[in-house]
Amino acid sequence: MGEKVNAVEPYELSLHEAAEQIREKKLSPVELTESVLGRIKAVDERVGAFVTVMQDQAVRAARTAEKEIADGAYRGPLHGVCIAVKDLLDTAGVLTTSSSRTRADHVPDTDAAVVEHLEAAGAVIIGKTHTHEFAYGVITPTTRNPWNLDHIPGGSSGGSGAAVAARMCQGAIGSDTGGSVRIPSAVCGTVGLKPTYGRVSRRGTTSLSWSLDHLGPLTNSVHDAALMMDAIAGYDRADPATRDVPVPRHTEQLTAGVENLVFGVPRNYFFDQLDPEVESAVRAAIEQLAGLGAELREVEIPYPDLYMPAEFGILVPEASAYHQEALRKVGDLYEDDVRVLLEVGELMLATDYIKAQRMRTLIQQGWRDMFDGLDAVLAPTLPAVAARVGELAFTWPDGEEEPVINSYVRTSAPGNLTGLPALSVPCGFSAGGMPIGLQIIGRPFAEPTVLRVGAAYEAATDWSDRRPAGLS
Amino acid sequence: MSRLRPSCSGATLDELLRVARLELDPERLPGLGPVVDQIYGLVDQLDAADLGDVPPATAFDARWE
Numbered sequence: 001m002g003e004k005v006n007a008v009e010p011y012e013l014s015l016h017e018a019a020e021q022i023r024e025k026k027l028s029p030v031e032l033t034e035s036v037l038g039r040i041k042a043v044d045e046r047v048g049a050f051v052t053v054m055q056d057q058a059v060r061a062a063r064t065a066e067k068e069i070a071d072g073a074y075r076g077p078l079h080g081v082c083i084a085v086k087d088l089l090d091t092a093g094v095l096t097t098s099s100s101r102t103r104a105d106h107v108p109d110t111d112a113a114v115v116e117h118l119e120a121a122g123a124v125i126i127g128k129t130h131t132h133e134f135a136y137g138v139i140t141p142t143t144r145n146p147w148n149l150d151h152i153p154g155g156s157s158g159g160s161g162a163a164v165a166a167r168m169c170q171g172a173i174g175s176d177t178g179g180s181v182r183i184p185s186a187v188c189g190t191v192g193l194k195p196t197y198g199r200v201s202r203r204g205t206t207s208l209s210w211s212l213d214h215l216g217p218l219t220n221s222v223h224d225a226a227l228m229m230d231a232i233a234g235y236d237r238a239d240p241a242t243r244d245v246p247v248p249r250h251t252e253q254l255t256a257g258v259e260n261l262v263f264g265v266p267r268n269y270f271f272d273q274l275d276p277e278v279e280s281a282v283r284a285a286i287e288q289l290a291g292l293g294a295e296l297r298e299v300e301i302p303y304p305d306l307y308m309p310a311e312f313g314i315l316v317p318e319a320s321a322y323h324q325e326a327l328r329k330v331g332d333l334y335e336d337d338v339r340v341l342l343e344v345g346e347l348m349l350a351t352d353y354i355k356a357q358r359m360r361t362l363i364q365q366g367w368r369d370m371f372d373g374l375d376a377v378l379a380p381t382l383p384a385v386a387a388r389v390g391e392l393a394f395t396w397p398d399g400e401e402e403p404v405i406n407s408y409v410r411t412s413a414p415g416n417l418t419g420l421p422a423l424s425v426p427c428g429f430s431a432g433g434m435p436i437g438l439q440i441i442g443r444p445f446a447e448p449t450v451l452r453v454g455a456a457y458e459a460a461t462d463w464s465d466r467r468p469a470g471l472s
Numbered sequence: 473m474s475r476l477r478p479s480c481s482g483a484t485l486d487e488l489l490r491v492a493r494l495e496l497d498p499e500r501l502p503g504l505g506p507v508v509d510q511i512y513g514l515v516d517q518l519d520a521a522d523l524g525d526v527p528p529a530t531a532f533d534a535r536w537e
Contacts, residue, residue, distance in 0.1 A: 211530070240533060309517040316511055328494070343504055344511050346492040347480070352515045357528030359518050364529065
């Protein structure tokens with residue numbers, strides 16, 4: 001089930017480990033960046049995580065960071081560490097394709113808000129990671145899973161998940177409209193946080209669905225995710241979804257433990273159809289948290305039959321609205337799986353879209369009521385591990401088949417529709433050696449709480465210390 | 473909302489595309505129709521919800537700054 005390895009090369013360091021060494025001047029940003037670039041050169045031909053490796057820009061940024069730190073101008077934990085960014089996010093002067101032939105030559109003039117924040121924190125942007133085309137899917141066909149190259153890395157932020165898992169960066173940014181941070185996190189064995197809707201600005205990020213899009217970090221530890229959130233969270237008038245809510249220090253509660261916290265455990269929906277190995281690992285993780293002092297309460301998930309209708313009722317027409325002109329001008333350049341959904345969205349009624357938005361209101365109210373007395377809800381991130389490349393559907397124990405995309409979005413969509421913060425942390429492996437994720441869903445803007453829970457679980461286990469063995 | 477929608481193929485699909493001002497090569501239509509039916513079928517499940525006066529989860533902020 002992977003290897004537990006003591007880091008020996010700089011690229012192997014987690015974000016907070018690298019940050020500590022840089023702060024103590026035991027490691028230079030240039031040394032780290034060159035090591036990471038070497039790692040990418042060694043393994044990315046097989047993994048395919050990157051659309052663009054920003055070698056020259058990264059080395060320049062690392063030299064700048066090195067000089068600033070030497071001059072006493074240390075900016076904080078992201079200063080000089082290597083971060084990858086999903087290719088949906090604009091990077092000034094750097095190709096930004098959304099992994100689509102329709103944008104094969106697209107070079108934006110400005111940076112996305114998140115890229116601005118990362119660079120202001122001193123991060124070295126190492127490259128742009130592959131997405132399922134325009135984030136509209138869960139496969140990321142350009143990319144393979146570092147734990148087993150015959151399996152998918154999930155999506156749509158599959159390049160980010162694979163890059164983090166294969167140690168080709170210290171952290172990455174993904175987007176999540178129907179699970180696209182949490183899905184690759186779970187199947188690639190990384191930590192992934194979909195923050196509260198409105199916590200992180202999407203300015204400069206290609207939209208899939210304005211109502212459901214979120215940006216968040218993928219990392220090799222909960223601590224690392226908290227450090228990235230400190231840099232990227234905050235209000236931005238240019239993104240009308242963001243809320244002017246005070247931004248906490250996301251690292252402050254990481255060692256507070258879970259004693260006396262109350263967790264809801266769904267008796268329906270999340271556990272209705274899933275791989276027995278996943279169920280076993282997730283239930284063991286929940287019991288482990290109870291053993292650390294948390295109280296468990298069974299909860300009934302409201303409106304279990306209406307998440308997928310509401311999710312697709314909103315996402316499909318919004319995506320088609322965004323792509324309306326391009327579909328007519330360069331429709332042949334879209335991949336067929338994306339193109340057909342964009343065409344379907346053109347044929348949906350406005351009343352159906354608004355009905356889905358009204359359903360979202362009911363779902364939000366239902367979760368607010370369900371959350372009475374709870375600090376978080378614990379659930380499987382996904383009902384299955386990474387699909388094999390070319391596998392179209394999972395077969396559940398009762399013989400029912402479910403398409404891979406439906407399976408992965410089913411347990412992810414509640415987080416998008418409610419907008420609640422949802423963290424995926426590794427909680428085990430299948431017999432075949434593929435990672436499994438535990439999902440921790442919190443109250444609105446309670447990112448510190450879900451990170452606290454994830455950190456407590458991570459500290460009590462060694463799942464996050466394991467690494468793919470086959471890439472060395 | 474109890475009546476089922478017609479299957480989206482043939483003339484029905486042609487008319488929907490015409491209203492949407494979306495011209496497609498004829499060879500795309502056999503693949504498109506079943507996906508339209510799937511998404512319509514999914515969205516029609518929302519009929520089960522009692523929405524009453526529930527407003528949509530959208531809002532407009534009239535402030536300038």
